Amino acid sequence: MKIKAALLIFALTGILLSPCVSPSYSTEPSAKEILDKIDKLWRGESSIGTYAMKIKTAHWERKLQIKNWTKGLDYTLIRIEYPKKEKGVATLKVENNLWNYLPKIKRVIKVPSSLMMGSWMGSHFTNDDLVKESTLADDYYNEITFNGERDGQGVYEITLTPKEEAAVVWGKIVMLVRKKDFIPLYQEFFDEQAKPVRKMVLQDVKKMGGRLLPTKLTVVPYDKPGEFTEVIYVEIAFDMEIADSFFSLRNLKQPGG
Amino acid sequence: MPVYCKLAWRNIWRNKRRTFITLFAMSLTLTLMIAYSGLVWGVLNQLERNATLLGPGEIQLHVPGYLADRSIYKVINQPERIVAQIEQTGVNATPRLQSFGLVSCGENSAGAQILGIDLHKEKGVTTFHQHIARGTFLQQPMDVVLGNKIAVTLGAAIGSELVVVTQAADGSIGNDLYRITGILNGIGEETDRSTIIMSLDDFKHLFGIGDVATEIAVRRINQADDLNVLRDRIKQTVPFAEVKTWKELFPAVSDMIEIADLSIYILFFIIYIAASLIMLNTMLMSVFERIKELGIMMAIGLRPVNVLGLIMLETFFLSLCGILLGGLCGVTLSLYLTHAGLDLSAFSEGISVAGILAEPHWFAVTNIETVLPPIVFVFIVSFIAVLYPAIKACRLEPVDALVFQ
Numbered sequence: 001m002k003i004k005a006a007l008l009i010f011a012l013t014g015i016l017l018s019p020c021v022s023p024s025y026s027t028e029p030s031a032k033e034i035l036d037k038i039d040k041l042w043r044g045e046s047s048i049g050t051y052a053m054k055i056k057t058a059h060w061e062r063k064l065q066i067k068n069w070t071k072g073l074d075y076t077l078i079r080i081e082y083p084k085k086e087k088g089v090a091t092l093k094v095e096n097n098l099w100n101y102l103p104k105i106k107r108v109i110k111v112p113s114s115l116m117m118g119s120w121m122g123s124h125f126t127n128d129d130l131v132k133e134s135t136l137a138d139d140y141y142n143e144i145t146f147n148g149e150r151d152g153q154g155v156y157e158i159t160l161t162p163k164e165e166a167a168v169v170w171g172k173i174v175m176l177v178r179k180k181d182f183i184p185l186y187q188e189f190f191d192e193q194a195k196p197v198r199k200m201v202l203q204d205v206k207k208m209g210g211r212l213l214p215t216k217l218t219v220v221p222y223d224k225p226g227e228f229t230e231v232i233y234v235e236i237a238f239d240m241e242i243a244d245s246f247f248s249l250r251n252l253k254q255p256g257g
Numbered sequence: 258m259p260v261y262c263k264l265a266w267r268n269i270w271r272n273k274r275r276t277f278i279t280l281f282a283m284s285l286t287l288t289l290m291i292a293y294s295g296l297v298w299g300v301l302n303q304l305e306r307n308a309t310l311l312g313p314g315e316i317q318l319h320v321p322g323y324l325a326d327r328s329i330y331k332v333i334n335q336p337e338r339i340v341a342q343i344e345q346t347g348v349n350a351t352p353r354l355q356s357f358g359l360v361s362c363g364e365n366s367a368g369a370q371i372l373g374i375d376l377h378k379e380k381g382v383t384t385f386h387q388h389i390a391r392g393t394f395l396q397q398p399m400d401v402v403l404g405n406k407i408a409v410t411l412g413a414a415i416g417s418e419l420v421v422v423t424q425a426a427d428g429s430i431g432n433d434l435y436r437i438t439g440i441l442n443g444i445g446e447e448t449d450r451s452t453i454i455m456s457l458d459d460f461k462h463l464f465g466i467g468d469v470a471t472e473i474a475v476r477r478i479n480q481a482d483d484l485n486v487l488r489d490r491i492k493q494t495v496p497f498a499e500v501k502t503w504k505e506l507f508p509a510v511s512d513m514i515e516i517a518d519l520s521i522y523i524l525f526f527i528i529y530i531a532a533s534l535i536m537l538n539t540m541l542m543s544v545f546e547r548i549k550e551l552g553i554m555m556a557i558g559l560r561p562v563n564v565l566g567l568i569m570l571e572t573f574f575l576s577l578c579g580i581l582l583g584g585l586c587g588v589t590l591s592l593y594l595t596h597a598g599l600d601l602s603a604f605s606e607g608i609s610v611a612g613i614l615a616e617p618h619w620f621a622v623t624n625i626e627t628v629l630p631p632i633v634f635v636f637i638v639s640f641i642a643v644l645y646p647a648i649k650a651c652r653l654e655p656v657d658a659l660v661f662q
Contacts, residue, residue, distance in 0.1 A: 059330050060428040086430055100422065102432045107420045109361040115368050118359075122424045 031142040031158045034177060035135070046071040047209070049236035050081075055123045057227045062122070065234075075247040076130060080121070091120070092252040093130050101252045108249055117169065124198065124219045124229040128169060139166035140173065154179035170197075183214060196222050209236040261563070265570035269578075275543050280579050282539045283635060287583025288590055290631035293528060295591035295621035296599065297521050302622060304517065308510050309503050311444040314351075314382045314474030316488050317506055318343070318498040323471060324506075329356045329426055329464060336470035339495055340378065346490045348477055349381030352470035354460045358423035360453060362411040362437070369407060370451045371421065373460025382476040385441065385454065391415055392439035395456055400438040406449040408440045415439065419453070425465040433463055473498075529634055537642040540575075544568060544646035551650045552658025561651035568647040569640070576639040580632055588628060594621035 046069075053064040065082035069075075076093040080086045088103035098111040111118075116128040136142070139162060146157030160173040171192035176185045187200045198221045202214035215233040245251075269276050309315045318339075323331040333339060336352035343350040354373035359366060376395055380386055385402070386394040392415035395402055401419055403411070413419065418434050425431035435455065443449050461467065477487060484502045492500045504511035551564055559567075602617040621627075650658065 055428065057428065059426070062428045083429075089430055102420070102422065102430070105420060105432055105434045107361070107432075107434070109359065109420055109422060110364065110366050111359070112366045112368065115359055118368070119424070121430060122428045 028144075028147065031144045031156070032137060034144075034156060034158060034182060035137040035142055045238060046240050046242050047236060047238050048240050048242070049209075050234040051236075052232045052234055053123060054230040054232075056229075057122075058224065064121070069242060069246065071242050071244070071247065073135075075242075075244065077247055077252065078130075089121070090252050091130065092247060092249065094247055096131055098127055098131050099249060099252060103253075106253070108252060124221050124227065136160055136173070139163060139168050145174075150176070155185065181212065183212065185214070198222060204232075208233060209238050211238060261567055261570055265567055266574055268567070268571050269574055275546070276575065279539045279543055279575060280582060282535045283576065283579030283639065284583030284586060286535055287580060287631055287635045288587040290529065290634070291584070291587030291628055292590040292594060292621065294525065294627040294631060295623050296594055296619055297525075298627055299595070299621040300619050301514065301517060301521065303616065303620065305514055307444070307616070308507070308514065309476070310384045311388060312383065312448060313503045313506060314476050315484060316348070316475035316491060316500060316502050318473040318475070318491070318495060318500050319471065320497075321499045324499070327355065327471070329354075329466070329471065332466070332469035332471055333473060333498065334469055336468070336473060339498075340473060342494050343473065343475060343491055346487065346494055347479065347482065348475045348487060348491070349378070350473055350475045351375050351378035351382045352457065353379075353472040353474055354457060354464070354466075354469070355471050356423065356460075356464060358421050358431075358463075360407075360411065361420040361422070362413045362417055365411045366420075367407055367410050368451070369421075369453050370447075371423070371460065371463075372452055372454045373457045374454060375457050379474075382474045385444075388442040388444050389439045390442045392437070394439055395454065396438060398456065398459060399433070399435050400455070401435040401459075402439040402441060402454040403437060404441050404449040404452040405443050407451055407453065408437075413437050413440070421453070421463060423463060425463070427465055429465070431463045431465060433459075435459070529631075529638075537638065540572070540639055540642035541646055544643055544650065548646075548650050548653070548658055549660075552653065552655050555651070555653075555658060556655040564651040565647050568643055568650070572639055572643045576636050579639070580635060583635065584628070584632060587631070588623060591621050591623040591627065594619075595623045596620075 049068045051066055051068065053066055055062050055064070063083075064080055064086070067079050067081055069077045074093075074095050077090065078092075079088065079090040088101070090101040092099045092101070098116075100109050100111060101107075102109065111127050116131060117126050119125070120127050120130060140160035141163060142158055142160050144156050145159040146155070148154070156177045156179060158175045158177060160175065162168045162170065162172075170189050171194055172190035174188045174190075176187070177183070178185055183202070183205055185202055187202075189197050189199070191197050198219055200217055200219050202217045204216040205212060205214045207213075208215055213233075216230065218228050218230045220228045318333065320331045320333055333352075340350045340352055352375055356371055358369055358371050360369040360371075361367075374385075374395075389402070390405060392402075401421075403413055403419075407413075411419070415437055417437050419437050420434055421432065423431040441448070441452075441454075455463075457470075475487075475491065477484070484504075488500050488502050492498075551568075554567075555561065555564060598618050598620040600618045604617070
């Protein structure tokens with residue numbers, strides 16, 4: 001899956017690898033196979049989830065409650081339900097486009113490409129995290145750079161380096177994937193100078209919406225000590241029927257969702 | 258000696274046509290050089306003024322560390338009180354707030370630098386309000402003024418609404434609707450491309466902040482005051498702040514202006530050389546023309562050094578006349594350009610030097626620095642011009658001089 005997709009999924013939808021894929025390989029899977037497994041799981045999936053987001057920066061700390069609808073990799077609708085001041089603020093992603101809706105002034109704003117690396121609603125996620133839709137396997141060369149035990153569990157460490165033609169923002173990504181069920185545990189993102197930029201830690205793996213998945217993930221930027229964004233899934237349901245027309249600008253403005 | 262003076266003076270006027278041609282060349286050269294220097298210094302001064310008047314001001318105060326990340330949390334508290342203190346040092350000062358946001362007009366949106374200004378005090382420091390291309394400057398709450406390029410990006414028209422979305426100081430989403438009341442002239446690349454201006458109060462409301470400023474901008478009341486001296490005086494008044502002149506804040510811009518200064522000197526040199534060639538040629542010919550005559554003078558007993566002296570005296574009188582005439586014309590032309598200016602707006606909308614606007618209407622300056630160097634230069638060139646033929650003439654044997662072709 002693609003990076004964005006990965007973030008999107010991990011961070012915002014909470015849809016994660018289903019445990020039923022737990023494979024029993026006779027031989028070790030390749031990095032490509034692991035990424036493909038993850039990727040396949042995501043294609044065509046839909047989800048409706050609710051999660052709590054906690055953002056801490058040097059100057060303030062806020063808690064948001066967010067409801068999130070996704071369908072495949074192309075459609076996402078995110079709506080803030082709490083706090084009251086921002087209730088109804090919503091983001092719609094259709095393919096590569098991103099719009100924000102602001103209920104206070106009742107206006108929809110398209111996020112320009114120049115602001116894709118800007119923060120999403122003040123969090124440590126970027127707008128770009130929401131938009132990216134090609135897959136990690138498509139955009140990056142992959143390689144298993146570690147295969148063994150860490151912290152008492154069997155893991156694969158997969159290192160991803162961008163393909164020459166891929167329009168990606170990271171210079172390198174290192175993922176840690178749990179061997180027994182391919183649940184990602186950790187991702188570290190590097191810039192083009194190979195300097196680590198941020199890490200994402202995925203924790204509290206439990207069954208939710210019929211799947212086993214990490215239900216808490218934390219993004220920590222390295223350049224801002226003490227800051228982080230934490231997402232905890234409150235509930236999530238998979239494979240719901242959602243029409244494509246649900247992800248429309250008209251629906252973006254409707255408080256009911 | 259008085260005899261030589263008399264002789265020299267008479268010699269000049271013996272051949273009136275030649276003298277007038279020489280005088281014409283000399284005074285034309287001088288006129289053009291004076292007017293040209295005046296104009297060039299005028300444009301450079303304007304460039305320097307625009308570098309400060311259309312943006313930063315001449316001196317800025319920030320909280321230490323603000324310039325590194327332009328964080329809205331690094332603010333000057335109680336800016337009104339500090340502005341009042343600073344103004345006691347003999348300057349105009351104004352509080353400002355600056356941050357970034359997403360602006361949108363209709364279908365279009367762009368990232369923008371948002372500048373909050375004190376409508377009244379800002380006019381003492383910068384002249385944004387005089388550089389409105391369309392519409393008017395800020396007049397009432399919720400008015401915004403846009404840079405001309407961002408206005409094109411947004412497809413913004415006067416009177417249309419502008420959505421501004423930012424992250425407020427408490428982390429929440431600051432958003433509001435504004436009315437586009439004016440679009441600025443082209444005043445500098447960065448401002449044109451990304452700036453929107455609103456009132457200080459609207460800015461505070463949008464970002465949810467209290468009585469603070471991210472910046473205090475300062476301008477001298479008396480342009481003769483030394484900027485560095487004023488900076489140090491302000492530093493003593495407001496010891497906690499980082500006080501910097503615009504040259505320290507924007508070294509690239511001030512370097513560019515200095516390089517422009519330097520290249521102007523080189524250009525001056527070339528223009529001077531070209532102009533002096535006109536003069537040199539005329540003077541040279543006028544001496545060569547008279548070699549026979551000088552031979553006769555030597556034949557009747559003048560020593561070579563006397564001949565040389567005579568030619569130098571003639572040159573002195575001639576250049577004196579030329580300088581008087583040329584100086585008069587030059588200063589008149591320069592003064593005209595100082596007051597009426599040279600309007601090039603039909604040809605260009607103004608050029609940008611290091612992101613600083615040079616307006617298409619050029620005004621010259623006329624002062625000792627623009628007038629004296631050309632005069633001295635013309636004077637020196639005329640002596641150099643006659644030196645070669647004069648030396649050549651007085652070294653000839655009288656007989657050879659008599660038949661000199």
